[in-house]
Amino acid sequence: MRGTGKGRIFIVGTGPGSIGHITPYAMKALRESDVIAGYGTYLDLIRELIKDKEVVSTGMTRETERCRRAVELAATGRTVSVVSGGDPGIYAMAGLVLEIVKKQSEDSRTDIHIEVVPGISALNACASRLGAPLMHDFASISLSDRLTPWELIEKRLDAAAAADFAIVLYNPKSRGRTRQINRAVEIISRHRLPETPVGIVKGAMRENEKIIITDLGNMLEHDIDMQTTVIIGNSNTFSWNSLMITPRGYESKYSI
Amino acid sequence: MRGTGKGRIFIVGTGPGSIGHITPYAMKALRESDVIAGYGTYLDLIRELIKDKEVVSTGMTRETERCRRAVELAATGRTVSVVSGGDPGIYAMAGLVLEIVKKQSEDSRTDIHIEVVPGISALNACASRLGAPLMHDFASISLSDRLTPWELIEKRLDAAAAADFAIVLYNPKSRGRTRQINRAVEIISRHRLPETPVGIVKGAMRENEKIIITDLGNMLEHDIDMQTTVIIGNSNTFSWNSLMITPRGYESKYSI
Numbered sequence: 399m400r401g402t403g404k405g406r407i408f409i410v411g412t413g414p415g416s417i418g419h420i421t422p423y424a425m426k427a428l429r430e431s432d433v434i435a436g437y438g439t440y441l442d443l444i445r446e447l448i449k450d451k452e453v454v455s456t457g458m459t460r461e462t463e464r465c466r467r468a469v470e471l472a473a474t475g476r477t478v479s480v481v482s483g484g485d486p487g488i489y490a491m492a493g494l495v496l497e498i499v500k501k502q503s504e505d506s507r508t509d510i511h512i513e514v515v516p517g518i519s520a521l522n523a524c525a526s527r528l529g530a531p532l533m534h535d536f537a538s539i540s541l542s543d544r545l546t547p548w549e550l551i552e553k554r555l556d557a558a559a560a561a562d563f564a565i566v567l568y569n570p571k572s573r574g575r576t577r578q579i580n581r582a583v584e585i586i587s588r589h590r591l592p593e594t595p596v597g598i599v600k601g602a603m604r605e606n607e608k609i610i611i612t613d614l615g616n617m618l619e620h621d622i623d624m625q626t627t628v629i630i631g632n633s634n635t636f637s638w639n640s641l642m643i644t645p646r647g648y649e650s651k652y653s654i
Numbered sequence: 655m656r657g658t659g660k661g662r663i664f665i666v667g668t669g670p671g672s673i674g675h676i677t678p679y680a681m682k683a684l685r686e687s688d689v690i691a692g693y694g695t696y697l698d699l700i701r702e703l704i705k706d707k708e709v710v711s712t713g714m715t716r717e718t719e720r721c722r723r724a725v726e727l728a729a730t731g732r733t734v735s736v737v738s739g740g741d742p743g744i745y746a747m748a749g750l751v752l753e754i755v756k757k758q759s760e761d762s763r764t765d766i767h768i769e770v771v772p773g774i775s776a777l778n779a780c781a782s783r784l785g786a787p788l789m790h791d792f793a794s795i796s797l798s799d800r801l802t803p804w805e806l807i808e809k810r811l812d813a814a815a816a817a818d819f820a821i822v823l824y825n826p827k828s829r830g831r832t833r834q835i836n837r838a839v840e841i842i843s844r845h846r847l848p849e850t851p852v853g854i855v856k857g858a859m860r861e862n863e864k865i866i867i868t869d870l871g872n873m874l875e876h877d878i879d880m881q882t883t884v885i886i887g888n889s890n891t892f893s894w895n896s897l898m899i900t901p902r903g904y905e906s907k908y909s910i
Contacts, residue, residue: 411778418682421774423674485774487781489902493789496899503895514782518677518741518772522667525743526770533749534802535810537793537819545903546790550818554791557817561810563793639759643752646745647801 405472405510407499409492411485411517415443415604419523424515428479435468436481437461444481462498465491469498472510485519489540489568520602521566524627527609528597529641531629536564541571541578548578555582559589564635564644567628579628583618586630590614595637597629598622611637661728661766663755665748667741667773671699671860675779680771684735691724692737693717700737718754721747725754728766741775745796745824776858777822780883783865784853785897787885792820797827797834804834811838815845820891820900823884835884839874842886846870851887853898854878867893 408427413419428434428447435454454471456464465480472478482490492514499510525532537558543551558565565586570579592615600608600623610620614630622628635644664683669675684690684703691710710727712720721736728734738746748770755766781788793814799807814821821842826835848871856864856879866876870886878884891900 413677416679418679419677419772421669421675421677423672426674485778485782487778487786488788489790492782493786493899493902496786496894496897497901500894500899514786516675516774516778516782518774519778522741522743522772522775522778526741526748526772529770530743530749530752532744534745535793535795535807537791537814539791547904550904551791554817554819557813557819558793561813562806563810563813638752638756641752643749643756645753646749648803648806 404475406477407468407472407495407510407512408477408479408515409486409495409513410479410481410515411487411490411519412440412443412481412483413518414484414520414523414602417443419518419603420444421515421517424517427513427515428481430477431479432476433468433471433478434481435464435478437464440481440483461491462494465495465498469495469502469510473502482517484523485517487514487516488519488521488538520568520627523602524566524597524599524629527599527602527607528611528629529643531595531597531631531635531642531644532564532566533644533646534564534632534634536566538566538568540568541582542569542575543578551578552581552585555585556588559586562632564632565630567630569624570626570628571622572624579622580618583614587614590630590633594633595631595635595642597642598626599629600626602627611640611642660731662733663724663728663751663766663768664733664735664771665742665751665769666735666737666771667743667746667775668696668699668737668739669774670740670776670779670858673699675774675859676700677771677773680773683769683771684737686733687735688732689724689727689734690737691720691734693720696737696739717747718750721751721754725751725758725766729758738773740779741773743770743772744775744777744794776824776883779858780853780855780885783855783858783863784867784885785899787851787853787887787891787898787900788820788822789900789902790820790888790890792822794822794824796824797838798825798831799834807834808837808841811841812844815842818888820888821886823886825880826882826884827878828880835878836874839870843870846886846889850889851891851893851898853885854882855885856882858883867896867898
C-alpha cells in the first residue's frame with residue numbers, strides 16, 4: 399500500500415477459526431513472511447503454516463507491545479505478518495499497527511510497505527451460520543467500555559434500535575463485564591418487540607460452535623461470553639426452521 | 655444447515671473480485687456443485703472453476719427467477735451453488751434464496767440441505783484498501799430506495815451520524831438514482847465536520863480499482879457509481895499518508 403523501503407508488514411485476517419475460511423491471499427502473505435506476530439489462540443489455528451517462522455507472541459492484553467515489535471522488525475527490512483482472527487479491519491489489529499507505523503515514521507522516518515489483508519469477520523461468519531439476518535442495513539456495536547465511554551455506547555444502541563437497523567453486538571460480555579448486555583437489551587427493547595428474533599453464535603466455525611435462535615425477550619437466558627457474537631433482527635426479521643431471515647426490503651415490493 | 659433430502663444448495667460468496675480472496679471452502683462448494691447459478695459478471699471471475707458445470711445465468715434484475723430455478727433444481731436432488739459477489743449474507747442472495755426455499759417447502763414439502771458460505775464483503779475489502787476506517791462501531795446503509803422507503807433511509811443516515819458511527823454506504827448512486835448521495839451528505843453534515851475523512855473505493859481488488867481519500871466537504875466532486883462503496887469516518891477518524899484510520903477507542907485511554 400506504499401513504502402519504498404525493503405521492510406513489509408501484512409496485517410492478515412485469518413477468519414473465524416477454520417483453515418477453510420482463510421483466503422489464498424492471506425495464506426500467501428503468511429508464507430512470504432519471515433516473522434509472524436499474533437495472539438496465541440489465533441496462531442494455534444495456523445500452527446502448521448508457520449512452523450518454520452520466527453514468532454512474536456504475547457498475551458491478549460499486551461497487543462500494543464506485540465504490534466510495536468512487529469513494526470520495529472519490519473523497519474529492519476524483514477517481512478512481518480501481524481495476525482488477527484476474523485478481519486483485521488473490524489475491531490482488530492489494522493488500526494493499531496497503522497497508528498504505530500505513523501508514530502515511528504514521525505520519530506525516525508521509517509519507510510515500510512503496509513498491506514491490510516481482509517478476512518471473514520465474525521459478523522460475516524455468524525450471519526452465515528444464522529441464515530440471512532444482515533440482508534438489510536445494520537449497525538455493529540461493541541459493548542466493551544474499556545476504551546469507549548459507556549454513555550456513547552448507550553447512545554448508539556438507542557439510535558440503532560430506533561432507526562430499525564439490525565444490530566450486531568461484539569464483545570457482549572466477559573468475566574469482568576457482565577451488566578452491559580442486560581442494559582443493551584433494555585435499551586433495544588424500547589424500540590423493538592420481545593418477539594424480535596435474535597441469533598447467538600459462539601465459536602462460529604470452530605469445533606465448539608454453538609448456534610441459538612431465540613428472541614429479544616428471552617436472549618438473556620442463554621449462555622453469552624467473549625467468544626459470542628449476538629445479532630438482533632430488525633422489525634421485519636423472522637425466524638423459520640432454525641434460521642433467521644431479514645427480508646431485503648420493506649413493503650413487500652418484491653414477490654418471491 | 656438441515657435438510658435430510660439429497661438436494662443441496664450452497665449460497666456462496668466469491669468476495670470482492672479476485673480469485674485470491676475466495677476462501678477454500680467456497681471453492682470446494684463450487685467444485686462439488688452440479689449447477690452454478692449467478693449473475694454474469696460474478697460468474698466471469700470464476701469462469702475457469704466452473705467450466706464443466708451447468709450454468710443458470712440471467713441479468714441482474716431477474717435474480718428472483720434465477721434463485722427460484724436454483725431451488726427447483728436442488729429439489730430434484732442436485733447440488734446447486736448460488737453465487738454472489740462479496741458476502742451472500744450482506745445485501746446479497748442469502749435472504750432471497752432462503753425465502754424461496756421457505757415458500758417452496760410450504761407448498762410442496764421440499765427438503766433441501768442449505769448452507770451459506772461467507773465471503774469477503776465490500777465493506778471488508780474497501781476498509782482494507784483504505785487503511786483502518788472500521789476499527790470502531792459502524793453502520794452500513796444502502797442508499798437504494800428501490801425496496802425501502804426513502805424516509806427510512808434518511809432516518810438511518812441521521813441516526814448513524816448523530817451517534818458517531820463510522821458509516822458505510824452501499825449502492826451510493828446508479829444511472830437512474832443520482833440525488834440520494836447528495837442528500838446523504840447533507841444529512842450526515844448536520845452532525846459531522848466537513849473535514850471528516852471519507853474513503854471512496856471503486857472496484858476494490860479488481861483491475862479497475864480506484865481509491866480516493868477525501869473528506870465530507872469535498873466527496874461529491876469525485877466519481878461515484880454502482881461499483882463504488884463509500885466509507886465516512888467518525889469524529890475521531892483521521893487521514894495520514896493516504897490512509898484513513900479510526901482509532902479503536904476514545905479519550906486516549908491507550909498509548910501507542
